[in-house]
Amino acid sequence: MSRLAEEFLIAAAQKSADLTHRATIKRNVDSYDTAVAKGKLRFADWEAARTYAARVKGEAVSNLAPLLEEFERKIVARGGHVYWAETADDARQYICDVARKNNVKTVVKSKSMVTEEIHLLPALEKLGIKVWETDLGELIVQLRNEPPYHIVTPAMHLTREQIRDLFQQKLPDDMNGESHQELVAAARRFLRRAFFAAEMGISGANFLVADAGMVAISTNEGNGRLTTSLPRVHVVVTGIEKVIPRLEDLGVLWPVLATSGTGQPITTYSTLIGGPRAEGEVDGPEEFHVVLLDNGRTEVLADEEQQELLRCIRCGACLNKCPVYRSVGGHAFNTTYPGPIGSALTPIVNGMKDWGHLSYACSLCTACDSVCPVKIKLSGHLLENRRKYVSEGDAKTSEKVGFSVFRWATAGPRRFALLGWFGRKITRAALAIGMSPHALGPLASWTKYRAMPDVPKDSFRALWEKNDGNF
Amino acid sequence: MATSNAGRERILARIRKARGHEASAAGAAEAIFPLIPDPMQRFLAECEANLTRVHRAVSNVQSAAILSQIVSELPAGAIYVEDDPVLRRLCVSIEERKILLSSEGRAPEDCVATLTLCDGLVAQTGSILTSSRHGGRGGSIVAPTHIVYATTDQLLPDVTSALRLAARDTERASYIGLISGSSRTADIEKILVQGAHGPVRVDIILEQR
Numbered sequence: 205m206s207r208l209a210e211e212f213l214i215a216a217a218q219k220s221a222d223l224t225h226r227a228t229i230k231r232n233v234d235s236y237d238t239a240v241a242k243g244k245l246r247f248a249d250w251e252a253a254r255t256y257a258a259r260v261k262g263e264a265v266s267n268l269a270p271l272l273e274e275f276e277r278k279i280v281a282r283g284g285h286v287y288w289a290e291t292a293d294d295a296r297q298y299i300c301d302v303a304r305k306n307n308v309k310t311v312v313k314s315k316s317m318v319t320e321e322i323h324l325l326p327a328l329e330k331l332g333i334k335v336w337e338t339d340l341g342e343l344i345v346q347l348r349n350e351p352p353y354h355i356v357t358p359a360m361h362l363t364r365e366q367i368r369d370l371f372q373q374k375l376p377d378d379m380n381g382e383s384h385q386e387l388v389a390a391a392r393r394f395l396r397r398a399f400f401a402a403e404m405g406i407s408g409a410n411f412l413v414a415d416a417g418m419v420a421i422s423t424n425e426g427n428g429r430l431t432t433s434l435p436r437v438h439v440v441v442t443g444i445e446k447v448i449p450r451l452e453d454l455g456v457l458w459p460v461l462a463t464s465g466t467g468q469p470i471t472t473y474s475t476l477i478g479g480p481r482a483e484g485e486v487d488g489p490e491e492f493h494v495v496l497l498d499n500g501r502t503e504v505l506a507d508e509e510q511q512e513l514l515r516c517i518r519c520g521a522c523l524n525k526c527p528v529y530r531s532v533g534g535h536a537f538n539t540t541y542p543g544p545i546g547s548a549l550t551p552i553v554n555g556m557k558d559w560g561h562l563s564y565a566c567s568l569c570t571a572c573d574s575v576c577p578v579k580i581k582l583s584g585h586l587l588e589n590r591r592k593y594v595s596e597g598d599a600k601t602s603e604k605v606g607f608s609v610f611r612w613a614t615a616g617p618r619r620f621a622l623l624g625w626f627g628r629k630i631t632r633a634a635l636a637i638g639m640s641p642h643a644l645g646p647l648a649s650w651t652k653y654r655a656m657p658d659v660p661k662d663s664f665r666a667l668w669e670k671n672d673g674n675f
Numbered sequence: 676m677a678t679s680n681a682g683r684e685r686i687l688a689r690i691r692k693a694r695g696h697e698a699s700a701a702g703a704a705e706a707i708f709p710l711i712p713d714p715m716q717r718f719l720a721e722c723e724a725n726l727t728r729v730h731r732a733v734s735n736v737q738s739a740a741i742l743s744q745i746v747s748e749l750p751a752g753a754i755y756v757e758d759d760p761v762l763r764r765l766c767v768s769i770e771e772r773k774i775l776l777s778s779e780g781r782a783p784e785d786c787v788a789t790l791t792l793c794d795g796l797v798a799q800t801g802s803i804l805t806s807s808r809h810g811g812r813g814g815s816i817v818a819p820t821h822i823v824y825a826t827t828d829q830l831l832p833d834v835t836s837a838l839r840l841a842a843r844d845t846e847r848a849s850y851i852g853l854i855s856g857s858s859r860t861a862d863i864e865k866i867l868v869q870g871a872h873g874p875v876r877v878d879i880i881l882e883q884r
Binding site for chain 1: 680682683685686687689690691692693694695696706707708709710721725777778780781782784799800802807808810811812813814815816817833834835837838839841842845847848849850851852853854855856857858859860861862863864865866868870871872873874
């Protein structure tokens with residue numbers, strides 16, 4: 205087992221046993237479920253909306269090259285710069301160069317998982333540049349020196365009391381009470397100074413619209429608007445898979461994203477930005493850069509089976525629905541993108557040997573498939589990853605042997621009966637001589653938190669025949 | 676600027692090498708949302724739900740009076756106004772206030788409210804379609820109160836119609852946006868709080884046309 209797999213199991217076990225954590229997540233997710241159920245009622249046909257969204261994103265994934273070129277052409281025509289970054293290092297280097305050339309001292313950043321992916325903040329801070337997260341949830345986890353817990357709700361794991369204590373310690377001058385309203389007001393006071401002082405704003409993108417040549421950014425707080433309006437330089441960092449063909453597609457994608465993300469009809473600020481301040485405009489940045497990031501995305505694209513993962517619009521619905529995510533939390537995964545989408549993508553992009561274990565952080569309940577607004581069959585991808593992990597990765601010999609025996613036994617009823625008979629004999633004998641169930645292979649994990657039931661003498665088939673089907 | 680085209684060509688080559696699935700355009704979106712039989716009624720209901728205040732007026736004089744009423748409820752401080760003849764006329768009703776016109780520069784950090792026009796109103800979501808031509812990018816986000824002057828003939832049925840209208844503007848405006856209520860967050864325990872960073876309050880003066 206790899207070190208990362210062991211760490212995952214330890215972190216997952218700890219978090220699963222943390223009842224305060226479970227209660228916090230349950231409260232958040234229950235509230236989310238209620239909002240989303242209500243939000244879906246606003247559609248005449250939610251399934252038709254999913255089909256539409258899946259087709260738009262599927263069309264885009266199949267035509268990435270011409271769409272990205274069209275997007276680039278329009279941005280450049282408006283005076284913007286487009287940089288194609290092959291790796292996280294390339295992207296970091298470019299953004300650091302832009303910051304250095306503009307003598308940037310302070311950066312405000314709107315929420316972006318891609319900046320987490322490329323570890324941008326440490327690189328800028330190494331240059332002596334102060335970066336402030338401006339999404340409230342992101343600011344909270346930044347002040348705690350933690351990565352985001354969730355791709356939409358970064359501080360989902362924290363209670364108001366924990367946030368109050370944090371602000372009292374880190375933002376004492378801006379604190380004026382401890383209600384939800386007063387905590388938000390404290391962050392507003394604190395960040396307002398940052399917005400007006402910053403020379404550079406960094407944002408992600410929810411969509412890149414090819415025919416309009418504009419970047420679409422959705423935020424409820426308006427931090428995205430301020431980040432992209434006030435500083436002299438605006439840099440967008442985004443994955444190449446975010447491109448969509450037409451502006452009109454947002455007529456469905458914006459409501460679908462908002463409904464799946466938070467249950468809203470549409471995000472409060474649904475914004476399109478096409479370049480720096482245009483002639484005749486009173487404000488806006490003087491420089492505008494878009495960094496188009498590959499960083500393994502073309503590897504996902506090259507895999508014909510799994511390229512549909514690039515349809516993901518990062519709404520977080522699969523995380524909220526996943527029973528494993530709801531138990532072990534976002535940090536146990538130790539990845540930029542946690543939950544089902546992260547477990548499917550990370551091993552392909554970062555290596556099956558180190559990350560293949562995440563494909564097993566799944567009960568195959570398929571809840572993620574049913575909620576994905578772009579109809580990605582996540583459970584199928586997790587199974588596909590498991591297959592690759594066994595053939596290419598670090599699967600244990602005992603697991604390989606175990607599944608070979610299981611495959612042999614399930615190929616015929618006699619073999620299956622024989623395996624059952626043998627299993628019952630061995631287990632009963634082992635327990636009779638006082639062996640602990642913890643020592644018995646697959647029973648070890650199961651009996652860690654549960655009592656071992658009595659092992660019957662007879663098989664289910666024998667009991668069925670004996671009782672004539674009556675139990 | 677370090678615009679390395681080597682990376683560009685390599686990324687595009689890898690994309691072209693990958694075999695995309697056959698995919699067709701998504702087709703019409705009409706069946707996805709319910710029909711909106713009365714767009715004005717829907718607009719007003721959506722605005723109420725997203726906490727935008729709509730003040731209806733039947734004349735320019737009444738709009739000016741409403742503006743005066745809204746401004747009287749605000750704390751002391753300057754009002755930033757998009758420089759447009761219609762809005763200049765409306766501002767006669769608030770001449771006791773310090774008015775800063777967008778033709779003089781960007782919206783300052785300490786203005787208490789901004790007054791702008793908009794490109795359209797969206798019934799489906801109770802949204803305001805705006806762009807950088809209306810008081811700049813800051814005109815709709817910097818102050819704690821954003822006041823929008825609109826007319827009933829600007830009402831559009833849905834987001835798709837708004838995007839079709841916006842498509843005509845993409846060459847002229849560097850920013851286009853739909854604003855659906857005041858700035859808000861639910862990042863602390865999913866409790867909704869208004870006024871996270873942008874306007875705490877959004878008022879629309881909606882004049883009959």
